[in-house]
Amino acid sequence: xxxxxxAPESRSVVDLKPSYGLFIDGEFTEGxxxxxxxxxxxxxxxxxxxxxxxxxxxxxxxxxxxxxYDQVWSKMPGAERAKYIFRIARIxxxxxxxxxxxxxxxxxxxxxxxxxxxxxxxxxHFFYYAGWADKLGYANLGPNPQPLGVAGQVIPWNFPLLMxxxxxxxxxxxxxxxxxxxxxTTPLTALLFAEICQQADLPPGVVNIVTGAGATGAAVVSxxxxxxxxxxxxxEVGRMIAKQVAGxxxxxxxxxxxxxANLVFDDAPLEQAxxxxxxxxxxxxxxxxxAGSRLLVQESVAEEVVDRLRERMKTLRVGDPLDKNxxxxxxxxxxxxxxxRTLTEAGEAEGAKRWSPPCELPERGFFFAxxxxxxxxxxxxxxxxxxxxxVLSVLTFRTPAEAVEKANNTAxxxxxxxxxxKGSRILWLAQRMRAGVVWANTFNRFDPTSPFGGYKxxxxxxxxxxxxxxxxxxx
Amino acid sequence: MTAxxxxxxxxxxxxxxxxxxxxxxxxxxxxxxxGTRSIKTTAKARALDLAVRMVDLTTLEGADTPGKVRxxxxxxxxxxxxxxxxxxxxxxxxxxxxxxxxxxxxxGTGVKVAAVATAFPSGRAPLAVKLADxxxxxxxxxxxxxxxxxxxxxxxxxxxAVADEIAAVKAACQTGGHDAHLKVILETGELATxxxxxxxxxxxxxxxxxxxxxxxxxxxxxxxLPVTLLMLEAVRDFRAQTGRQVxxxxxxxxxxxxxxxxxxxxxxxxxxxDWLDPDWFxxxxxxxxxxxxxxxxxxxxxxxxxxxxxxxx
Numbered sequence: 001x002x003x004x005x006x007a008p009e010s011r012s013v014v015d016l017k018p019s020y021g022l023f024i025d026g027e028f029t030e031g032x033x034x035x036x037x038x039x040x041x042x043x044x045x046x047x048x049x050x051x052x053x054x055x056x057x058x059x060x061x062x063x064x065x066x067x068x069y070d071q072v073w074s075k076m077p078g079a080e081r082a083k084y085i086f087r088i089a090r091i092x093x094x095x096x097x098x099x100x101x102x103x104x105x106x107x108x109x110x111x112x113x114x115x116x117x118x119x120x121x122x123x124x125h126f127f128y129y130a131g132w133a134d135k136l137g138y139a140n141l142g143p144n145p146q147p148l149g150v151a152g153q154v155i156p157w158n159f160p161l162l163m164x165x166x167x168x169x170x171x172x173x174x175x176x177x178x179x180x181x182x183x184x185t186t187p188l189t190a191l192l193f194a195e196i197c198q199q200a201d202l203p204p205g206v207v208n209i210v211t212g213a214g215a216t217g218a219a220v221v222s223x224x225x226x227x228x229x230x231x232x233x234x235x236e237v238g239r240m241i242a243k244q245v246a247g248x249x250x251x252x253x254x255x256x257x258x259x260x261a262n263l264v265f266d267d268a269p270l271e272q273a274x275x276x277x278x279x280x281x282x283x284x285x286x287x288x289x290x291a292g293s294r295l296l297v298q299e300s301v302a303e304e305v306v307d308r309l310r311e312r313m314k315t316l317r318v319g320d321p322l323d324k325n326x327x328x329x330x331x332x333x334x335x336x337x338x339x340x341r342t343l344t345e346a347g348e349a350e351g352a353k354r355w356s357p358p359c360e361l362p363e364r365g366f367f368f369a370x371x372x373x374x375x376x377x378x379x380x381x382x383x384x385x386x387x388x389x390x391v392l393s394v395l396t397f398r399t400p401a402e403a404v405e406k407a408n409n410t411a412x413x414x415x416x417x418x419x420x421x422k423g424s425r426i427l428w429l430a431q432r433m434r435a436g437v438v439w440a441n442t443f444n445r446f447d448p449t450s451p452f453g454g455y456k457x458x459x460x461x462x463x464x465x466x467x468x469x470x471x472x473x474x475x
Numbered sequence: 476m477t478a479x480x481x482x483x484x485x486x487x488x489x490x491x492x493x494x495x496x497x498x499x500x501x502x503x504x505x506x507x508x509x510g511t512r513s514i515k516t517t518a519k520a521r522a523l524d525l526a527v528r529m530v531d532l533t534t535l536e537g538a539d540t541p542g543k544v545r546x547x548x549x550x551x552x553x554x555x556x557x558x559x560x561x562x563x564x565x566x567x568x569x570x571x572x573x574x575x576x577x578x579x580x581x582x583g584t585g586v587k588v589a590a591v592a593t594a595f596p597s598g599r600a601p602l603a604v605k606l607a608d609x610x611x612x613x614x615x616x617x618x619x620x621x622x623x624x625x626x627x628x629x630x631x632x633x634x635x636a637v638a639d640e641i642a643a644v645k646a647a648c649q650t651g652g653h654d655a656h657l658k659v660i661l662e663t664g665e666l667a668t669x670x671x672x673x674x675x676x677x678x679x680x681x682x683x684x685x686x687x688x689x690x691x692x693x694x695x696x697x698x699x700l701p702v703t704l705l706m707l708e709a710v711r712d713f714r715a716q717t718g719r720q721v722x723x724x725x726x727x728x729x730x731x732x733x734x735x736x737x738x739x740x741x742x743x744x745x746x747x748x749d750w751l752d753p754d755w756f757x758x759x760x761x762x763x764x765x766x767x768x769x770x771x772x773x774x775x776x777x778x779x780x781x782x783x784x785x786x787x788x
Contacts, residue, residue: 002522002743002751007513112511271708272501315744324513421496441498 004317007324009111013098016105019049020187022057022211023194025064026204031057033212038187041108042321042330042365050187053210055219058179061208062225065150065177068205074147074175078134085133085172087200089126092119092165095196099189103161104321106188108330108366109284111322121446122165125464128448129169132469136174139466145473147175148251149227152220154241155190156233157183157332158287158388164190166463167230168207169448174472176228177206181220183233184213185333218244226250228472232289235386235412235457253461253471255289255453257386258414260435261407262292262443265400266301268419269441274308277392280417280443282316282370285328286390287336289458290415292443294383295372296403299396306374306394314357316370328390331366340368340389347373347382352393378409386412400425404432413455417443436462487634491677497669497705506701509744510737516774519736523771524562526735526763527554529753531589531724533568533761534788535596535692541576544569546788548580554768555785561771564764565753566619570595571608574615589619589658593644596662596691598623602640609647612655619656620648621759623691624675626665634678641682658686658724658757663702664694672702676709686722692759697727700737707745723750726759732770735763 019035021028031051038047053061073081092099099122100114109118136145151171155163160182171178182190190209197207210216214237221229222244231241232255245252262280264273280292297305321329331337348354352373361367368389376383376393383393397403407416416435418426426440436453439445446452451467453459461471482490514522532551534543548567555561566587567577577588590612594600600608609620622644628636641659648655659679663672679687687706690697703725710721723746729735735758742750750756765785773779 002739002748003518004512004514005516005518007515116511267496269498269501270495272498272505275501275505324511421498441501 004325009322014102020191021051023209024061050211053212053216058219061179061210062223064205065179069177072203073206082130082133085130089123091196092123103189106186110326110329118162122161125165125169125448129173133173142475145475151176151178151228152226153180153230154217157186160186161189170468171472179208181217187211254459256459258289259410259412260292260415261294261296262417263403264297265420266298267421273419274312276443281392282390283444292417295394302396318359337366343387350380352376408434411457414458484635491674499669502701506704509741512740514736522736527767528562529757530564531566531568531757531759532564544573544576545580551586552584571612574612574617578616587618590617591621593622596693606647613653621658623660638682645683656685658688659684660688663689664696672705676706680713680721688724690727692727698725711746722755724757729760730762732766
């Protein structure tokens, strides 16, 4: 066996401070709600103390955003706004390595993903929306679209900087100012982003970052000075937000959970389909709302696909996120690990067959071996509930119609995948899938030009692409 | 083998076109991802030595002379004369008329002699000429024969003709009590599609190939990582179905140690560690060896020497 020697990325590129404040009106300030600790999920070491924003802090942030909106940002010509956003994009590229290491430290994701996916895509989103800033009138959304005002944004822990980019880039391009709350387990790259805003000479108050837990998020969402709410996270919290803003004039976009079907037909490019299945569910430890967590395989090739998948899974390397050869890093928190365990135990109790490749997990930190369940039926909890971990449920189908029926038989509708060599079948299926994205012969591909969002309990509104502008404009 | 299968062109077409299709975008992406593995320190040292042992050190020039071939043989047997821990290469690969010279120069070293045959590199000659070409190289002592397939016949769908020719050359490798290993060159640059690479791989294996090889080195593109990945998948699946293990040899265009290590990673994670051996994986290359030697020195001493610290051939 060819054992790869450890190839750790250096931590020295990151200058971690012992404590971080809030970023309000262009300055780092103390918070008045106490502090919380951000932990490295791979080692359980405390990385830094971060200020907890209370309602008064949120109030200050919203007031700063309002001032910046009224006095500077909404009045600035689009071409001028674009210069700032381009500058931010370039600084993200320049500081990519620092951001990637910090993201892996704080989140637990493998450095090869933060380095090759998260950070480049985040920069790409800023570049893309910078290009729109002076062309809003040509986006086919109306002749003279106007910004909404102050955007209150709450983002999840699975792609901390990338979700920030998805939210902040279009908001700024459209002329809005923002108050953003990163997830409490992964606030550090957002705070480094605040430094980048300073470095880019972004006018004070255009971007404000308030850290904290659920209460802070609720204060942002319910603040009367917020004109637009954007949330990515769990369906449960999404429901609460929808109730909170109902009856107000706030515009809302919600990007929530998923339980995507990945359909493999018997004429599929099998070897690439196996890669797609692996990318679909084991990318980012399965912490992906559009993860292909339900594999639906045509019965005639089901056995072969599962055998090949097992062989492939034996080559997945689980462990230190900062090792450049790690494929699967740490689960983001003890709480999430417990949830994954509960649901996998439910899978076994309901009679599904569980399998993981032999792999040694580190003793410290939150780790979970890549897992597949075979013999799963639509009625099992593991086929219905979002696990948000490296756990795949394998189901089978016999005909294309049955595949569509099973794929759509879920409360969610964020994404789907189809693997077949037949172009006509791809088009036939794409029309029938109730999902925001349907990937054909690929999975988990993202691009700033492509809209993203859900059906049913996966939320409403679209982010990315020209469609993503509409969420931040009065048209 | 095809006689046992008793398949004509139509039968072979059904068999080969029944293989799972290849999605080019996905195959390229997989190869690129395997290329990002970071091989350091002890793993790198091991990979460099393994790569040296897998090299088929090659000279295939019209201007080849006995002197040039003897120099290459000396280099292949002792790549680093002052470092006895440096392994020998797997084989010296020459044109058929140079086999005798190479065989003599390599006597007692354990380094094999490989000869290209069958009207290499175009393969455009009557079968009788190709077989005579092969027999002459085998008679002269070649341990391995690198043959080219008839790409014209393959692209025209005349699969049985390709299969019969491979089987006939395989038989020629075994005449007169010899048992030369047969490496079948698919010339993947001329096959154009990944589906064709997969089909040609299976056709060669079914017809008795001991090794499948990407290229002659005379056509661009020569070896690429995605094509090698596909061939590794083919040999893995072939062994799973038939129990017979076939080797893989990318050739042409692999010049740096960094590239060679990407290939080794791909072998490791595709076909598996069983193929990480000169018996089952080779590099057809002329300039790769020197970079492997430079990197080997760098790892041992911590500093780069320079091109003058390794021999030119």
